[in-house]
Amino acid sequence: MSMGNLLNPPSARAMARFADDTPRFLLTVDTEEDFDWEQPLTRDSHDTRHVRRLEKFQDFCEGQGVVPVYLVDWPIANSRTAREILREPLMQGRAEIGVQLHPWVNPPFQEEVTQQNSFAGNLPAELEGAKLKALRDAIESNFGIAPLIYRAGRYGLGRNTAKLLTSHGIAIDTSVRPLFDYSSGGGPDYRAHPLAPYWVDEDKTLLELPLTSAFWGMLRRQGAFIYPRLWRAPAMRGVLARLGLLERVPLTPEGVSVEEAIRGIDMALDDGLPMLVLSFHSPSLLPGSTPYVRDDADLDGLYDWWRRILTYLETRGVKPSSVRDVMGSVVR
Template sequence: MALGGRIDHPPAAIDRVRLPADIGRRFLVFVDTEEEFDWAAPRRREAPATETIAAVPGAHRRLAAFGVRPIYLLDYPVAADPRAIGHLAPLLASGEAEIGAQLHPWVNPPHDEPLTERNSFVGNLPEALEQAKIRALTDRLTAGFGRRPIVYRAGRYGIGPHSARLLEAEGYRLDCSARALFDYSDEGGPDFSGRDAWPHWAGPARLLLELPLTSVFGGRLRRHGARLYRRADAVPRGRGLLARTGLLQRLPLTPEGTPLADACLAIRLALEEGLQLLSISFHSPSLVPGHTPYVRDAADLRRFYAWWDGVLDLLAREGVQPISAEALLAAAWRARATGLPLASAGPA
C-alpha cells in the first residue's frame, strides 16, 4: 500500500476502485459553492460576500432537467450564512442535490496561520490546525442542514500528507480534491501531473473514495502526454505551441476555461480510454457575471449555459448517465464487499 493511503501522491494500482459493470458509464457534477472574491487580489479573511448563492437555484433547475443531482461543496462563509442556507436547503430536502464540504483555509476558522500563498493550501498547515478547520466546517454544515457531510474538497485542490487520514477519521467517504494532470507545486500546492482520472481508495483503512476531477490529454502525442507536458513548461509558450499545432493539449472537464468543442473531445477520449466515471466541476460565482475570470459578462454567461446544453446532450447520446455521490459510494462498496462482476478498472 503506497504511502499509507495518501491522496497527495499517485496511488498504488491495488487501490484502484472497481465498479459493478451493471451501473454503466456515469458522471457527477460538483459545484464549488463559495463566496465572491477577487481572484487576482491577495486573499482576505474579512467580509466575504455570498450574494451569488441566490443564483444557484435557477442554475440547479437547468441541471436537474437533465437528471443531474449536483453536489454542492460549501465553504465556511456560505455554510455560516443563513440566507445562503435558505437558498440551498430546499434543494437538499427535495432529494435533487447533495451537500458536501469545501475548505478555504483563509476564511475557515480557527485562524491560527498567517495569510500566505503556501497556507492557502490547507494540506500545508500543521496537522492539528488542518484537523480543527475540517471539524469547524463539518460542524457548521451539520448544524445548517441537519446531516453530516460525507463529500469533501480541499479548496485550491490543496490536499496534503495528513488529509486522507483526517478525512477518514471525520467520517468523510468521498474526496474530490485531486485534479488529474495538474501541478500546483510552483505555488506551494500538490502535484497531480502524474495522476490520471481513475478513482482510488484512500485513507489508512481505505474507507475514502478519491475521485479526481476529469482531465485527459488530446492531440497526436497524447499517449506521451504527462512527460511531454512537463517538458513543454520549460519552454516559453511551449504548451500553447503544442496545443495550436494539434500535438498535445490538456483538456479538463469544466465549463470554466474549456470551450465546448474541447470538452466534447475530452468526453470522447475519456470514454475511448474506458473511463467509467466522469467528474465535472465549476465555481458557483460563475453563475453571476463579473465574479470569476470565466464569466465576465452576459455573453459569457450565455456561453456557460450553452456549454452545459452541449455537454449534457453529448453525454446522453453516449449513454453516460448522471449518478449521485450516495449511489456511487453504494455501488463501489457493493463491488468491493461482494466481488460482483466488475467493469474495466483501466490501465494499471
C-alpha cells in the same frame, strides 16, 4: 486501519470497481465566496452576492435530470440565503452537499494568510483538523445533512488529510487533479495520479474521485512527458493545441470550449474511465465575479456549455451520478 497518503499515487491494486459497466459522471460545484482572483488572499475582502444565482442553477440541473454536488466553504455554509435555496433540494435528494475547505476564511484563525497556508494540507495536522471539523459541523447544523464528500480548496491536500477526513465521517475525496502540478506555489503535484477512482486505504473507507482532465492530440500518449516540460513556454502549449498535437483538457466550462470538452470526454471514455468528475466555481453564476463570466452573454454561454455537454454525455451513454449512487455502486 492502514490509511494511505493522498499525495502519493495509488498502487494498481487500489483501483476501484463499480458493480456495473455503465460510465458515470458527477457534476460538482465549488460553492464559495466571491473574491478578486487577481489579488492576494484575505480573510476580509469577499462576499456572497452570487448565492441567489444558485436557485436558477439548481432548477436547471433538475430540468436536466442531474443531481449537483455543492462543495461549500465556510462563508457559504453560514449563508442564510444558501440555506434557504439549498435545504429543500438537499432534503429531497435533488442536490447533495459536501465540504470545501478554504483555510484563509475558515476558523480557527491561527495561521498567517499566505500562499503556502492557502493549501490546507500544508497546515499543522491539528489546525487542518480543527478547521475541517468546524466546517463539517457547520454544514450539518445549517443544512441538516452530514456531508460525505470533500474537496480541498485550491486542491490542497496534505499528508494528514486522508486520516482527518475519515475521522470526521468523510467517505469520498475529490481533490486530486491529475495532469496538474501546483508545487510552484507550494501545493501538491498530481501529475502522476491516475484519472480513475481508487481507494486511499486498504480497508476501503476513503474513496478518491479525481477531477477529470485528459490529454488530446497526436502526442497525447506522450503528454505526461511533454506537457510539464513546457511550463516555461506556455505559448508553445498553445501552438501544440492549435496544431492538434497536444492539449490538456479539464472538464469545466471555465476556459474550456464545448468542442474541447467533447474531445476530453471522448479521450477519457476511450481509455475506459468509469467516472467523469466535472466542476466549476459558483461565483461564475454572477457576471463579473470570475474571469470566465464577464457579462450576461458569457453567462448564457455557461448554461449553453452545460446543456450541450450534458446532452453529449447522454448520447455517449454516460449516466448522471451522485454521492449516493457512488456509495451504492462501488464494489468494496
